[in-house]
Amino acid sequence: MLEIDGIAAAYGNIEALRGVDLLVEEGGITCLLGPNGAGKTTLMMTIAGILKPRRGTISFLDRNITGMTPSGVVRRGIALVPENRLVFPDMNVHENLVAGAYLRLGKRKSQVQQDIDHVFERFPRLQERSKQMAGTLSGGEQQMLAVARALMARPKLLMMDEPSLGLAPLVVEEIFRIISDLNADGTTIFLVEQNAHMALQVADHFFLLEQGQVTFSGKPGQLSEHEVIQRAYLGKGPQRNQPAADQGRPDRTTLPSG
Template sequence: MLVIENIVTAYGKIEALRGVSMEAQEGRITCLLGPNGAGKTTLMYTVAGILHARRGSVRLQGQELVGKPSSEIVRRGLALVPENRLTFPEVSVRENLIAGAYLRLTRDKAGVAEDLERQLVRFPRLRERINQDAGTLSGGEQQMLAVARALMARPRILLMDEPSLGLAPLVVEEIFRTIHELNAEGVTVLLVEQNAHMALQIAHHFYLLEQGRITFSGVPGALQEDEVIHRAYLGGSGASSH
């Protein structure tokens, strides 16, 4: 389980996260919704160790992650699929995938080869383009590559930041189907997504982040869901509820 408690992350004097507390239960899909500028990506980067929390705690399976380098956080079982894919555009699909397993390349070559084959079975289009540079792939294919690369690290929990961003509707459906399948295989998912309708179809639990604070948490199907979706898309104000 991933437990986030009272996290404060700032850019200079501006606090982007102001005491965020939430958790992602093991074996579940937890969705973080919120309007642009709410702090969703900042939270993902803080959990992954890319940004440093000013205060608070992030624990994975009871082990503290705050203050640890991002490589150590990956080693402990957490992988991030960042917004806008961020693949290595000038190297091949194969090299991008192998980069996801960089922490064990020298000591587990056979395991890396097995994982590579597993991802190519999961994403057949990547096999078709295995020797192409990643920069030549379509947006949907690059998203598949970003997910597959993260899975090469054998994560316990997968953080996904806006995986549907800029993709065609059919590709979005495929990406969400993949997320659901990964979860069925036992991967815990923390999903940041502005496509609230799609996200709530697969999530077990969700949180609403507004202006750096969690203002709502619940399960899909709650009576307040329409209001939460409205606020996730457009922002809003009102009394906080949990």
């Protein structure tokens, strides 16, 4: 469904993606795991059209979407739930959902309202807080809102960047239940996660991204969870040969994490 071929992207002189090849199959849940700074978020932003790749091609449903504007990508049927949720804080829940359907506003107003009702059925908590400002919601509620907002674009492929980030374990479980439900209802999911344990439970296929390159591709079970977790958190990839102690350093440079 989504084919990524040799994508390279950079921030100034720092190359964050160094030729990524990756395939997301239609109908499944594909996970991308990797340590902080491996380029996961950069890849998501590049697919979504926010960042322009230096090299390589991205095609979706056999159409080349490389370098397309974000609105063009949304129109083709890809929606991204961004890292840290990024809800519109001073809009209420309902307005956030309306904004998510921006490209259909004006022309298909009744359809948008129908979709909002539909989303509220899936997320009753959001309906209860329909008039509440999104900035005042809890982290879990904001994550649900971010997912709901992305659904308002009627995506064929839903990409999610670390939806469990900073959430309590019970809430994480709820988010993963939602992911499974969405997938069961026919939406293809492409998930970036730090929580390898949860991700491997739902994934049909997963990739490991380390230092801007895919270093493993396979099904859960092909690699021991122990090894996945070690590589996903610490990035013990083949190219790295620094001592292990060096790798727990705080990874907050100018690059966005992931």
